[in-house]
Amino acid sequence: MTGYLVYDVFTDRRYGGNQLAILPDARDLPEAELQLIAQEFNFSETVFLYPPDKPGHDARIRIFTPTMELPFAGHPTIGTAVMLGDAGLGPDLVLELGIGPLNARVEGSRASFTTGMALKRLAAPETALVADALGIAAGEIAARPVMATLGLGFTFTPLVSRAALAACSPDIAAFRRGAEAHPEGMDFAQYAYVEDGNTIHARMFAPLDNIPEDPATGSAAATLAALLAEMRGAPVALTIRQGEDMGRPSLIEASATPGGPVTVSGEAVPVTRGELLR
Structure with missing residues (x-):
């Protein structure tokens, strides 16, 4: 069986903020089911985690809305960083997303990320x-x-x-x-x-x-x-x-x-x- 977690993001209390489903180990999930699973949760985004492609990085993240895969989104990045911190990683993280590696930091229930992408x-x-x-x-x-x-x-x-x-x-x-x-x-x-x-x-x-x-x-x-x-x-x-x-x-x-x-x-x-x- 594949486990999942649900976090509320951009809030300090449950039942506020933005809901996020996280599947911490998605390696055994068929590719064709990822979009269906995101549809089933029906949150604005669902995250599937994989081992990183590059040494020294912490996780590879795939993000799905109910209708499509996204290269990047903010509340999934914050929620995933806090989840990884809860699992004992951090405080400094490198997350692999569709836009490339992203630096994040987690301290307790708070996380941040910095992007240098040009506007x-x-x-x-x-x-x-x-x-x-x-x-x-x-x-x-x-x-x-x-x-x-x-x-x-x-x-x-x-x-x-x-x-x-x-x-x-x-x-x-x-x-x-x-x-x-x-x-x-x-x-x-x-x-x-x-x-x-x-x-x-x-x-x-x-x-x-x-x-x-x-x-x-x-x-x-x-x-x-x-x-x-x-x-x-x-x-x-x-x-x-x-x-x-x-x-x-x-x-x-x-x-x-x-x-x-x-x-x-x-x-x-x-x-x-x-x-x-x-």
């Missing part, structure tokens, strides 16, 4: 299209949306108020139009946010990937930090609050320098364990 701006979707996707009036959008990536493409949209963020009600037909117009993004995944100094209130929607709303999105937090550092022309240290409008509050810390590396950190806690029946 890429992919597109500037029309404000009206993004407003339709978010289900809000175009006047609630504070500036032209930007589609950007540090490994996964999201559309980043600043809103004028916390009330506008709470009012978002995604329209899947508009998401389909956006995905057709901008295939370079991750199915037109939308990251809407409100700035309050260095505190960010955010929501992320990816309904075309069977993720109606994500409680915490570390990869998007990393890209937002890189974007804001570039826009402000100065280092940023952000506290990002996500998941509050769906009852799973999450807290993500992200820091970046203009053109420099980005660090994301947060906590994770174990919730359940079990076995897949074969």
Whole structure:
């Protein structure tokens, strides 16, 4: 039998944050079953762990949403680092992902990772299209949306108020139009946010990937930090609050320098364990 663990990530308590299923030893699982297992858990991501390909590294990570494999995602990286720390590894880790090796550090229930990937701006979707996707009036959008990536493409949209963020009600037909117009993004995944100094209130929607709303999105937090550092022309240290409008509050810390590396950190806690029946 193959065991699994479930962690809640970007939270210091159970039943908050973003759920993550981890299969610590996936070597005996048939390739054709990986996507089916991720579908069965139906979390935003499921992680399958393998021995590392290179000596000196700690684990090879494969990450699946309910619909596809991803080269990188933030909350699976944080949750896996905490799990490996619970298993006695660390504090310094090198994790092999689809984007290449990633340095991480774990201390108790808190982990961080640093990526040196360059920020890429992919597109500037029309404000009206993004407003339709978010289900809000175009006047609630504070500036032209930007589609950007540090490994996964999201559309980043600043809103004028916390009330506008709470009012978002995604329209899947508009998401389909956006995905057709901008295939370079991750199915037109939308990251809407409100700035309050260095505190960010955010929501992320990816309904075309069977993720109606994500409680915490570390990869998007990393890209937002890189974007804001570039826009402000100065280092940023952000506290990002996500998941509050769906009852799973999450807290993500992200820091970046203009053109420099980005660090994301947060906590994770174990919730359940079990076995897949074969």
